[in-house]
Amino acid sequence: MTAHGLTSSFIARDEQWGAHNYHPLPVVIAEAEGASVTDVDGTRYLDFLSGYSALNFGHRHPALIAAAHEQLDRLTLTSRAFHNDQFGAFCEELATLTGTEMVLTMNTGAEAVESAIKVARKWAYEVKGVASDSAEIIVASNNFHGRTTTIVSFSDDSAAHDNYGPFTPGFVTVPFGDLDAVRAAVGPNTAAILMEPIQGEAGVVVPPDGFFAGVRALCDEQDVLLISDEVQAGLARTGTIFALDHEKVRADLYTLGKALGGGIIPVSAVVGRADVLGVLKPGQHGSTFGGYPVACAVGRAVVDLLSTGEFQQRSTELGAYLHERLNGLVGKGVAEVRGKGLWAGVDIDPAARTGREVSLSLRDQGVLCKETHERTLRMAPPLVITRDEIDHAVDALAEAVNA
Template identity: 85%
Template sequence: MAATAHDTASFITLDEQWGAHNYHPLPVVISEAEGAWVTDVDGNRYLDFLSGYSALNFGHRHPALLDAARSQLDRLTLTSRAFHNDQFGAFCRDLAALTGTEMVLTMNTGAEAVESAIKVARKWAYEVKGVEFDRAEIIVAAGNFHGRTTTIVSFSDDPVAHDNYGPFTPGFITVPYGDLDAVRAAITPNTAAVLMEPIQGEAGVIVPPAGFFAGVRALCDENDVLLVADEIQSGLARTGKLFALDHENVRADLYTLGKALGGGIIPVSAVVGRADVLGVLKPGQHGSTFGGYPVACAVGRAVVELLEGGEFQERSRDLGEHLHGRLNELVGKGLVAVRGRGLWAGVDIDPAAKTGREVSMALRDRGVLCKETHERTLRIAPPLVITREEIDGAVDSLTEALHA
């Protein structure tokens, strides 16, 4: 095998030559990381202001999570669900206790969790609610992002995610996000579930109107419909509470979890919720070779332990208030809008200034890593271990980047 050069350009050339071109990353090649900071192959250090789209809520290489992974790797890695292992049940118990739910379905990726929730909701509709076979409908929101599988992109209205992947899976009804009257009008006797993000991430960290999800919850209760909350990006302390839906004092029937559930170490996802809903699955009807495997469960248990004390929720709430205060100072000075909750923000760049890509590159040059979405929006989601001083430094860099 040919020797590989160790500079940024050489690594990027390898990526471009041998990897499918399904991403457009910033030209940074990261080789080391710890806490809220990463270092590239040329020795440059950057503040991570994206956290792997919320997969790194606890920062890079959190010691407790690494210890859990190493300890489990030394004992047992995989059994498959053909056999029991000594981590699975404890993980399900701990996650259910943390989330106030009754049953846990373990998977690997966020998209798998959403696919699983869709299957469960449809099965529940036929076997419990009594919907006519093959007639079940799921109400979803415009601007949604739930993953990249064929079924999930079937109800995406983002042409980049959707176009040229058909024929598409039927059974989804799209309504405007935050429009309670539209949800009410879309419900029929065939409605199995309403599936939505409590805050839309990919769309630009869109927060719905106050009371929207309380209204959706009431409509679901009135019509025997499941509320499924996709908390894969918004959950696990990102917004200042365990779930973003908690800000509305609303409970879902099912939650999909992922990203931070694996601590930025391995993919771990789950559907958690009511036992009478998840209980429609019987042996052999759904599964995953790696879903609930011992290493995933060990790391997941360590993540649950980090969240049990509420420290990360409090950090996100307090530091998020500071972050949003600083970002709002830039409205009219290169930004036109700031949205979000906790340590999660979407900022819209003034069209007269720069594109999101240009601002991301200017931030990189100033030692901060962030990424654009939808051309003129930056998604900001630093690790929850970030400090107030580091936030100030990053926002100062954003101020410079907007006018560079």
């Protein structure tokens, strides 16, 4: 199947006028609802990517759309030069949901991570007593935390890293899941350990059991902050509010984004300890749109949806079913399946096809998914997906890997 009709004209314009920083599948989406999208030619697809977890609640969830509409009719932007009637309520409700003490609002996931890095360094200098400009943050290999210059400074993905230097110093990289390596890297200048609880871009890589419990104990012993990047993994994607909850471990700071904006607008936050976030004083950090009224209204509606536990339960139960079905393909064109909840990394057998080829074949069968690296698919359907829709997608994958 090749792009045709209206699709081809849209793609031609995109390629002429848009910077080529993505390599999208040849599908032009025009409408969406729930777990489904429809392209400009009227073809309907199941969305098995969910905007990299930004659409955990599906496309255009009625409660989220209603919250956005209501706020748009009242007040859109004040900047933080003034108070607005949504900000305090959003911060309180998000802190209560997450069991944290303070909320720093931003816009994108990368901004949340950048903010957490700044806070951790400031805390190290002003509270821990690390010498000026010498703080270090330990990170994991194969990480993905965003695309800003500081963040790609500690990326080992050549596509994200190369030719963007000079880079920001102060980061020490260790193998993900290697507690001994983390322990060896901690020193007197260590401010924080920043890691994803499950690595998304790397292919939904789950660390060994007990790894983060060991990291938490090490942080307590050495007076080091633990920062959990939950931008992709959090907010019910794995069946819990935080993916780190599976280890029964608490971080000092968490970064949130993507699903916090309900798939409507960018909303992000750093949540955590008040004595850590409290190092920020007026004028020392900010964002014109961080915590603006529409963002807070949508964020409050997201918190309401999560407060019932319905989406955590759906992710847990339907995730178990998804993984059961996917594991049935191991040895049949699939080499390995990893993940938790409604989040799976599917390694395509090297003897089969590339991830791109499988993604195109899935598209032809009405399922939209996307490869990461060359031979891994990330499957992350909206949490409103049904068992029948999971069956359709997995059956399509079985055919695609053996085409």
